[in-house]
Amino acid sequence: MFDTSTSSTNLLTEVTEFLWKEADILDRKAYDTWLDLWLTEGLYILPMGDGEDYENQLNLCYDDDKMRRMRIDRFKRGFSISSAPAADTVRTVSRIVIDSVDGDTIKVRAAQQVIEDKFGRQRIWAADVFFTLKKTEDGFLIERKIAKLLNSGGMLNSFSYLF
Amino acid sequence: MSLDTPKFSDLDAMYDVENAKVATEMYEDPALFKEEMDKIFKKTWVFVAHESEFPDKGSFKLSHVGLDPVIVVRDRKGKIHCMVNRCRHRAATVCEVKKGKTSSFQCPYHGWGYGLDGSLRAVPYPEQYGDDFDKSQHGMLKLRTESFEGMVFATFNYDAEPLVDFLGPEVCRYMTLFMKQGGGFPIKVLGEHQFSVPMNWKVQLENTTDAYHFPIVHKSFMQTLDEKTEDLFAFMDKNEGWVEDLGNGHSIMMMMPSREDLDERMDDPIEPRFEWLAEEIRKEGYSEEQVKRIVLAVGGPGFNMNLFPNVSFSLSFFRVLTPVSVDQTDIRHMALGMDGGPQIANQTRLRLHEHFQGPMGFGSPDDAEVWERVQRGTQGGEELKILVNRGMVDEEQGVMGPRGHVSAETGMRAAYGMWKRMMDEGANDV
Numbered sequence: 001m002f003d004t005s006t007s008s009t010n011l012l013t014e015v016t017e018f019l020w021k022e023a024d025i026l027d028r029k030a031y032d033t034w035l036d037l038w039l040t041e042g043l044y045i046l047p048m049g050d051g052e053d054y055e056n057q058l059n060l061c062y063d064d065d066k067m068r069r070m071r072i073d074r075f076k077r078g079f080s081i082s083s084a085p086a087a088d089t090v091r092t093v094s095r096i097v098i099d100s101v102d103g104d105t106i107k108v109r110a111a112q113q114v115i116e117d118k119f120g121r122q123r124i125w126a127a128d129v130f131f132t133l134k135k136t137e138d139g140f141l142i143e144r145k146i147a148k149l150l151n152s153g154g155m156l157n158s159f160s161y162l163f
Numbered sequence: 164m165s166l167d168t169p170k171f172s173d174l175d176a177m178y179d180v181e182n183a184k185v186a187t188e189m190y191e192d193p194a195l196f197k198e199e200m201d202k203i204f205k206k207t208w209v210f211v212a213h214e215s216e217f218p219d220k221g222s223f224k225l226s227h228v229g230l231d232p233v234i235v236v237r238d239r240k241g242k243i244h245c246m247v248n249r250c251r252h253r254a255a256t257v258c259e260v261k262k263g264k265t266s267s268f269q270c271p272y273h274g275w276g277y278g279l280d281g282s283l284r285a286v287p288y289p290e291q292y293g294d295d296f297d298k299s300q301h302g303m304l305k306l307r308t309e310s311f312e313g314m315v316f317a318t319f320n321y322d323a324e325p326l327v328d329f330l331g332p333e334v335c336r337y338m339t340l341f342m343k344q345g346g347g348f349p350i351k352v353l354g355e356h357q358f359s360v361p362m363n364w365k366v367q368l369e370n371t372t373d374a375y376h377f378p379i380v381h382k383s384f385m386q387t388l389d390e391k392t393e394d395l396f397a398f399m400d401k402n403e404g405w406v407e408d409l410g411n412g413h414s415i416m417m418m419m420p421s422r423e424d425l426d427e428r429m430d431d432p433i434e435p436r437f438e439w440l441a442e443e444i445r446k447e448g449y450s451e452e453q454v455k456r457i458v459l460a461v462g463g464p465g466f467n468m469n470l471f472p473n474v475s476f477s478l479s480f481f482r483v484l485t486p487v488s489v490d491q492t493d494i495r496h497m498a499l500g501m502d503g504g505p506q507i508a509n510q511t512r513l514r515l516h517e518h519f520q521g522p523m524g525f526g527s528p529d530d531a532e533v534w535e536r537v538q539r540g541t542q543g544g545e546e547l548k549i550l551v552n553r554g555m556v557d558e559e560q561g562v563m564g565p566r567g568h569v570s571a572e573t574g575m576r577a578a579y580g581m582w583k584r585m586m587d588e589g590a591n592d593v
Contacts, residue, residue, distance in 0.1 A: 046523060048354065056506065058354025058498045058513055061523040070387045074525055080383035082528035119539070153261075155357045155493055158521075158528035 015108050016096050018133065018140045023093045023112070026162050029086065031072040034162070039134060039141045040065050046163060047146065049153030060152065060159075075160075086160035087118035093129070104135040105143070112147065114163060126150045127163050174587055178579045183552035183572065185579060190363035190541045190549075196489035203472055203585050204229025208309070208316040208329050210474035210483060211235050211245055215313065215351040215502060221279060222264045227485045228306060228317055234258055234268070235308075235315060238279040243310065245317035246281035246303040257303070268303075281305050312338045313350060314474070314481075330470070331410045333563050337468050341476050343425045344499065346460030347453065351502035352481075353513060356521025359493045362534040364472075364486040365582070367494060370530065371467050371475035371482060372406055372416035372574030374399060375553060380533055384525040387518075389436055395419060398569055406554070406573040408564030412471025412581025414574030418478075419465025425456075433458055443507045457508050460501065461515070469574055471581045480516060490538055496520040496527065551575040 025034045038044075046060035054062060063071060075083045095111040108131045116123050132144035147163040149156070177186045177195075188195060211226040212235045223236035225248065232248040234257075248256045250270035257268040257277060267284065268277045276285035281303035289296060306317040309326035312335075316326050327335055342350050360367070370376070378385070378399050385393055398404050398418040406416045417423060429452070433441045437458045444454045463479030475482045481497040498516040500509040519526035541549075554571020567573040 048356075055510060056513070058356070059517055060356070060521055062514060062517055067518075071525070074383045074387060077383060077386065079386065080525075080529055081380065082532040083383075155359050156522045157360075158358050158531040159523050160528055160532075 011101070011106070012096065012098060015098060015106065015133070015140070019093050019096060019108070019110055019131070022142075023091050027089050027091055029075070029161070031075060035068060035072060037140075037142050038065070038068065039143050042068075042141075042143050042145070044068055044142075044162075045144075045146045047148060047152060054146075060149075060156075080160075082158060083160040087116040089114050089116050089161050091115070106133045106135065106140075107131070108133060112163060114161075116159075116161065118160075123157060125163070129163070174583050177586075178583050179548070180576075180580065180583070183550065183555060183576050183579075184548035185551060187541045187545045187547060187549065189365060190538060191489065191545075193489045196363070196486070198586065199582075200229045200486065202588065203582070204486070205319045206323070206585060206588070207320065207472060208318045208323060208326050209472065210314060210470065210481075211308075211317045212315045213313055213350070213352045213481065213497065214243075214310060214315060215349065216262065219264060221266055222262075223258070223279075224262045225258065225260075228319065229486060231319075232256065233306065233317065234303075235317070236265075236279050242280075243308050243315060244280050245306040245308045245315075247306070249304065250275055251283065251301045251303060277303055311335060312342050314338070329411055331413065331563060333407075333409045333415075334413050334468065334470065337409075337415055337466065338476070340424050341464055341466075341468065344460045344463050344479055346457040346501050346504055346508070348501035348504040351500050353498045353500040353509060353516075355498065356496040356516075356524070356527070357493065358522045358527065358531060359487070359491060360531045360534050361490055362492050362538040363490055364484050364492045365578075366534045366537050367482075367484045367492055368469070368472065368578050369551070369572075369575045370534070371469040371477055372414045373570075373572070374404070374406070374416055374418060375570040375572070376533065380529045381526050383529065384519060387525055391434065392436060402569075404569035405561075405566050406569060406571045407561040407566040408573055408577035408580075409468075410563040410577075412578045414469050414577040416467045416469075416569065416574060417465065418467065418569060422462070422465025425459045425464055428459055429455055434462065437461060437511075440507065440511055444505050447505055447507075449505065457501070457504060460504075461508055461511050469578065471578055479512070480520060494531075551579065 022037060044063040045054050047054055048059055051057045074080050078084045091112060091114040093110050093112050097109050099107040099109060110129050112127045112129045114125045127147045127149045130146040133140040134143050177189055209228045212224050217224045217237055220237055220239050220241055223234055226233050226235050233245050234248050235245045237243055248258055250257050252273055252275050255270050255272040257270045274287040278284050283298045283301045306319055307321055308317045311326055385396055403420050404417045408414055441454050441458050444457055467477045469475040473484050480499055483495040485493040487493055498513060500512045521527050551572040554567035554573055558565040558567040565573050
């Protein structure tokens with residue numbers, strides 16, 4: 001049975017396992033598997049700055065199901081020079097906090113650190129990541145994922161992978 | 164003549180006009196970069212901000228003129244000022260807030276206070292400077308500022324020609340046409356993507372009126388468009404467009420001549436891809452004429468224009484370059500919307516912008532990749548030249564200068580011609 005307490009060790013373990021699974025999928029660039037982690041109505045957003053009215057502000061990305069699939073398709077087809085090959089990434093997800101549990105909806109936040117390598121040049125990125133997860137019979141599915149990069153409203157580089 | 168005559172006094176070796184060949188050092192030499200900062204970025208009009216970014220009295224924005232960090236601000240009367248972000252006492256920056264509103268600027272170090280026009284207003288404990296200390300001689304370093312169509316330019320050069328003369332009549336005409344994507348509302352900057360690229364600034368200067376790269380570099384973007392839109396972007400195959408030298412290093416790339424002036428498209432049916440949007444706008448009570456105008460505006464005009472040395476107009480956004488070092492350049496892509504226009508129209512503009520632009524767009528990362536590849540490539544074969552001669556075969560005389568095929572490198576030749584003219588100025592001074 002599903003334990004709904006935010007302080008439940010079982011729930012934290014399950015959520016952590018899911019977040020690590022997603023991180024591993026992204027580092028391996030197993031993007032079709034990543035798409036399967038989503039609810040169709042899910043939104044994947046990388047905002048800029050402190051604003052939270054994502055629909056009415058400029059973001060780095062604001063992906064519904066269609067945009068997510070196009071993004072992955074672009075990564076995979078080999079015509080995008082920046083992602084053929086893409087930078088390699090190694091990421092760590094930690095400092096996982098369960099903010100709330102409401103029925104089968106769980107809100108989680110975590111720290112994500114990504115090191116990318118391209119042309120032998122390594123760059124470091126850090127993000128606060130906010131998930132809204134739905135507990136289903138097949139495990140968790142993502143309803144919303146917001147990755148807020150440090151300095152997201154400032155000067156960045158271009159990215160050939162996902163956070 | 165001074166002893167440290169720059170080795171770049173041989174400008175013909177840097178840019179060979181007749182054969183349109185650029186020397187490798189143009190992207191690689193730190194001494195040349197330094198000279199460019201003095202002779203170009205300290206001498207000509209440089210774009211610093213759009214008026215909508217600091218709309219109110221007392222609102223300001225940080226920007227750059229070449230390597231110099233500046234503050235662009237409106238005073239209490241709404242007059243625009245631009246000054247170097249540096250206290251006249253011991254050089255600390257007086258402002259590190261990127262954008263905001265204030266009544267004055269105060270240095271955090273010893274408290275010198277400046278007005279919105281950069282004048283020195285207050286010095287704590289002034290006695291130790293003596294009675295003859297003249298505050299009027301210690302204002303922040305001011306630049307000259309002029310605007311056209313909401314675009315604010317600044318220059319260190321008080322002898323520079325008026326901004327509109329520098330832009331020239333054709334650039335001014337196209338800027339006015341470009342702003343029609345306000346759809347009857349004032350243009351407003353909705354946000355900006357920023358990314359830094361390990362490349363010389365001129366690699367970017369070449370790019371905005373380079374149609375030749377589009378079907379190659381942006382193939383993966385094209386693949387995500389519907390057929391009708393893809394057809395709109397198939398300008399390389401249609402042979403309708405052109406590139407034209409507009410004088411003073413500026414150039415235009417007309418990709419979709421049918422969208423030169425959006426007003427002339429008012430009788431066209433609404434594009435199928437925007438039918439849903441038109442319906443949404445209608446629901447808000449706009450007249451059919453307004454609906455059409457707004458939907459056309461969302462699609463944007465059909466041309467890119469590059470202004471020497473640091474700003475360009477690209478279909479539906481402003482692209483601004485800031486040189487950082489010989490092999491590093493910061494790029495900003497400013498998303499534009501309609502100030503007071505329907506929310507759904509601005510949302511659509513934002514989503515279209517995110518689709519192509521910025522660090523995670525379907526276009527910009529590929530641009531950034533090839534620009535960096537140019538910088539990496541020029542580390543070898545120093546004796547080889549970079550070719551910008553494409554399209555010289557059938558160039559004709561346009562309104563202001565040569566006009567060539569849509570994929571001609573006419574725009575690059577315009578920019579390098581201006582580069583040479585500016586770098587040559589003062590060369591014969593003793």
